[in-house]
Amino acid sequence: MSIIEAQGLHKAFDDGTVAVDRVDFEVAEGEVFGFLGRNGAGKTTTVRILTTLTRATSGQARVLGLDVVKHRSEVRDRIGLSLQQAALDPLMTGREHLQLIASLRRMRPARRTERMEELLTGFGLTEVADRLVATYTVGMRRRLDATLALLHGPQLLFLDEPTTGLDPQSRRALWSFVRTYRQSGGTVFLTTQYLDEADELCDRIAILDKGAVAVIDTPQDLKKGIGGKVLTLPATPEAREPAASVVGETACRFTDGVLQIDLPAGDDVLPSLLKRLHDSGIPLTGVTVTDPTIEEVFIRLTGEGLERRTQSDGSVAAAALARTVGTGRGGV
Ligand SMILES: Nc1ncnc2c1ncn2[C@@H]1O[C@H](COP(=O)(O)OP(=O)(O)OP(=O)(O)O)[C@@H](O)[C@H]1O
Ligand SMILES: [Mg+2]
Structure with missing residues (x-):
């Protein structure tokens, strides 16, 4: 219901x-x-x-x-x-x-x-x-x-x-x-x-x-809907342009000191991609390959990431309270 x-x-x-x-x-x-x-x-x-x-x-x-x-x-x-x-x-x-x-x-x-x-x-x-x-x-x-x-x-x-x-x-x-x-x-x-x-x-x-x-x-x-994995490597902003020429404009992003590249589905793409990135002068130290996160889904759907807020101090919250539900009405 x-x-x-x-x-x-x-x-x-x-x-x-x-x-x-x-x-x-x-x-x-x-x-x-x-x-x-x-x-x-x-x-x-x-x-x-x-x-x-x-x-x-x-x-x-x-x-x-x-x-x-x-x-x-x-x-x-x-x-x-x-x-x-x-x-x-x-x-x-x-x-x-x-x-x-x-x-x-x-x-x-x-x-x-x-x-x-x-x-x-x-x-x-x-x-x-x-x-x-x-x-x-x-x-x-x-x-x-x-x-x-x-x-x-x-x-x-x-x-x-x-x-x-x-x-x-x-x-x-x-x-x-x-x-x-x-x-x-x-x-x-x-x-x-x-x-x-x-x-x-x-x-x-x-x-x-x-x-x-x-x-x-x-x-x-x-x-799952966004397909392949994501390759992340520490980089400078200048690395974005050569990376884009290898993988295409929409498949790569630079944020917060890292370059992220959306990999097409399939396991066989990685070696040849890494070689092409290397050949275009991008240092490949610190490369990781991960499953997509909700953040990547968000970026692909909305064109940019979420603005993160600074978390200020708070103290220990909410112990679980199972008996909260059930009466369901006001005036109890
Ligand atoms: N009373 C209002 N008069 C005019 N515009 C308003 C009013 N309340 C909200 N808005 C505008 O409506 C839009 C949506 O606001 P809303 O507060 O629903 O967003 P939000 O997703 O909750 O944002 P946040 O994450 O900052 O809380 C914003 O552009 C906001 O400035
Ligand atoms: Mg709000």
Whole structure:
């Protein structure tokens, strides 16, 4: 069953910016669906439409079988949302945030207390629960925001760039949480700029380019679809031109001190290619040959790589919380 259906979803802002350009996709129940794109690709706008925070200019979206415009409050009751810009009040404590959301969600007092303790423990926030959010690290804020999204036990979770700004350890902890949530029956719609994250975590990935979906597939099939392996060698920018004359303009790229060449399928091409590169004066020290990554898929589809953001410090995130899913309704 599709838990999210988007048909011809289109969002143009008053200033003429087209943030989402006639997008179609479906998300099946129980999958982790990755929405991948560089800054400004339209990820957050899509999440905002699906979670009823903004209206599409045209097109339709159904979430849990409900139209997001006609059944706004039912959709809100049944989903969890952790936005890229968490709306936390620095002058409230973590626990006060949870209490506020529990009241807004009309949770029964007994269930509320049990659930809050479960989440605070699971996300490693017990010790800081009574501190003002102003004193929290980036990682703690992210984790608190996740607990708020999960408090009422939603069966569908939207995570907008959940790991941006987290250190590697915190990122992995969040991945582990997402996996556990999925194993317990939850569905996740996750936006990310990290290609490794999409590859690791997602059952299927949509690559978004300037508001439009360039492709949707499993990470495995995306990589398979681009065919042969990739040859990488340390080089100077000047090496690109002779390499291009050997392999063709579109099959080679220079980035960050390395030259990358897309190899045609088949094992027999490598020796003759290496000889031709050598003959054209390119030093071949440090050559590696690897399977294509999602990054290469992304580059081939969109013409360039993803802008990487610097990761700032955060602290240990999200212990897995399997019992998050299942109640599925507000007012529990
Ligand atoms: N309220 C608004 N008014 C006008 N343009 C907007 C508005 N909100 C977003 N945009 C524009 O819409 C486009 C898509 O923005 P969006 O925030 O959805 O991208 P994103 O993929 O989430 O980017 P990021 O990775 O930086 O979070 C951008 O060009 C952005 O500047
Ligand atoms: Mg965004």
